[in-house]
Amino acid sequence: MAKSSPTKKAWRSLTWLGVIIVGLIALNGAGVLSGGGSWTPKLALDLEGGTQIILAPKLESGQTVSNEQLSQAVSIIRQRIDSAGVSESEINTQGGQNIVISIPGTPDDATLNRIQSSAKLEFRPVIVASAPSADSVGTDDSTAEPTDGATDPAAEGATDTATDEAAAAEEATPSVAPTDASDINNITPALQEQFDSFQCSDIDTTVVAPADEPLITCEADGSVKYILGPVEVSGENISDATNGQVTTQSGATTGEWAVNIVFDGTGTEAFADVTTRLSGLTGAQNQFAIVLDGSVISAPQTLAVITDGKPQITGSFDQDTSKALADQLKFGALPISFAVQSQDTISATLGSTQLQSGLIAGLIGLILVVLYSLVQYRLLGLVTVASLIVAGVITYFLITLLSWREGYRLSLAGVAGLIVAIGITADSFIVYFERVRDELRDGRGLVSSVEAGWRRAIRTIIASDTVNFLAAAVLFVLAVGNVRGFALTLGLTTLVDLLVVALFTHPTLQLLARTKFFGDGHKLSGLDPRALGAVYRGRARFETPAPVASRKGGTSSKEAAKRQTIAERKAAELIGTGSSKSTDGKDS
């Protein structure tokens, strides 16, 4: 057969499809080579095992959570989990309100507590600051010598942490009562000993330190070790914190970044007291520490007495770091605390069983669909099978890519979405095949039936896929949690369905229609015009299926004649006697 334009078009479509598939595979391969990607999609917790915790903010009625607050909370929680040494945790927001934390394996209680506790921001005066070495005894800088003899850290060391508490209880009372929070008399021998052996990695953020006792802690990056006095101002007393450039009195900016804090009434008063005292001190004792979740995020020096409750922190800030500190001050102090809404621990065994069962179910479903297609459409059913395979390959790589680029994780609900999609995808082929068959029944040749059937079918397929995609999109945007995973796979497969039916199923059929096997309407082709009773030529018109009749063998022509009669008689009843009717010799 001569290369007609539909054939060329068909090959072009198939080439495009090949390009798309090769492109997807190449993209994925690039991902694997660059180290970030993988040939398999990442699995969600219900398939992989692990713990998922959903935190919901505890809100007063009418109170709402802003996205800013939420993302700040996410970053605080991320810091907490990372500091607990848990790797590969994922923290996301959900529905503009909740926070979802996914941790592989089963977290210990300390990690769980750490996640749930609300951020605690405090201002404490610095008593001692030193480099965070296990060997340091806290006397290597300008700070005052501890009053009592410090024990040798090498002898005591970090080995006897168990006895620390007992020792602390014994020696908890300072020999001289401290007069204020900055007084070095706050440091008891037990505290000094603890400080000496303290490692920055020891910070236990799960235990909220008592506000009226000294605290041993480190700078958040572990660069400085501190003994801090009792809490002077609590984070709740911050009404606002912003970052900006320092301005001179004439209003010109100096180019130096600063964090501006605004205290409320109580905070202003308390802060005035602290700065009055601290500004009279020197060295480390001149500093006050801003403590978030037990770690010092900043320890600025006190340059002046601040009585208006609007201190400005300057130092080696740039725009980003000043913004970060301002956010931490503002949101870290926010009274949103989170409550655990649900906590799921899925054992790895159950996860892999679920995945396995899901895959088996999918496979069985697929085999059943294939069998049914073959029974219904004979060899045409193979086109369905091939189309499903192409759709499956494209979907697989899309999901793998999504999981690499967007962190998508395939959940059980997602797997269910994929399996359900088998049916909906196959339906497009059914709609198309039925249209082609309808055209055949109307007496057209196969090649033109394929074209005419396609023009009608693609309209229907686009319309119905639009509705399906709409459902998936609405679910994806509005729903939460598992529903989203499901909606994503459903929406994705709807798009893939359109792609495959246009770039694979239709071109394949166009080409097949030109083969002898299908074009002659072999019995097993599923497009046998005789079996389809190709007689009726639409309303008010009958035509002898001449091209068909010419191909017919002896026995089948008799059969066709019989059928034709029935169809004609019925049609005649329907359309009445007034219609034009071209009879052929076979009409008895």
Next chain:
Amino acid sequence: MASFNQFGNDLHTGKLSYDIVGRRKVWYAVAGVMILIAILGPVLRGGFTFGIEFTGGSQFVLSEVSTEEQDLATTAVNDVVPEAVPKVSVVGTDSIRVQTDQLTDTESREVRASLASAFSVDPAQVTSSFIGPSWGQDITGSAIRALLTFLVLAGTVMALYFRTWKMAVAAMVALLHDLVITAGIYGITGFEITPAAVIGFLTILGYSLYDTVVVFDKIRENTSEDGPESRRTFADSVNLAVNQTLVRSINTSVVAVLPVASILVIGAFVLGAGTLRDISLALLIGMIVGTYSTIFIAAPLYAHLRENEPEIRKRDKKALALKAKATETSVATTGTGADVPA
């Protein structure tokens, strides 16, 4: 195969025709009764059975246990929390599920350990969930928002595509019918409503409308092709379209239902209660009801809505007259001809 082909051929030519649109009163009555049952049934039964995700509580699942003695689990829980009344059930072939009221963190840890030792499995093999009561409500809230948004959007899209709001209305009514009946079956049988089942319900939205669009597209094609000389009334054309797409409807339903049924079987018998079973059950019911409602509710309702339009009524009369003229004797022709306005 041959007979099914024949069936399709006959439906296509109109040789075989099920008078679906004409008997719409029957279908309306059936739908009315079904909806009534779907609403009254759950009420009489005492409402829906909600899963732990909606009621809140703690749940433990032990997989790969060697014994399925449920007392063992009850004792294990009561050892830790004496006042707890655990619901123990066997799920799948070798898993045991224990549900209790909300436990504290410490309690659930101890219960977990206690269950693990009672069934002599590794504690890591015990899945534990704690679900606050607001979780399910959150999901439901967002599901209802999604439902309403979808109905508005899909209605608009359909009205634009088919260029008549009556098709959109007919499709929506069929959709609501599907949702009510699916929910009703859940209520009557006491299947647990879990977030996964809610996902299933939501998917029915898409599927039910999808199915309706395919059939409506054929209806639109048939009715718009009817010229002034057509002997088919509007209802006839709709009916023919339904019949012509019947093979497609059957094939599509079978193909769509097969994978879902296989998830259901695997989900229910191998895994026991869980996401897969809950999604697929809702889907299976919804798909079957969805296909049914497209044919028996959406199409007749659409014909019903349209046939009182003056233009269509006029054309229907003409078509009836032509049909009568064609089949009846000349006596009958004059008889009906008198009714036809010139």
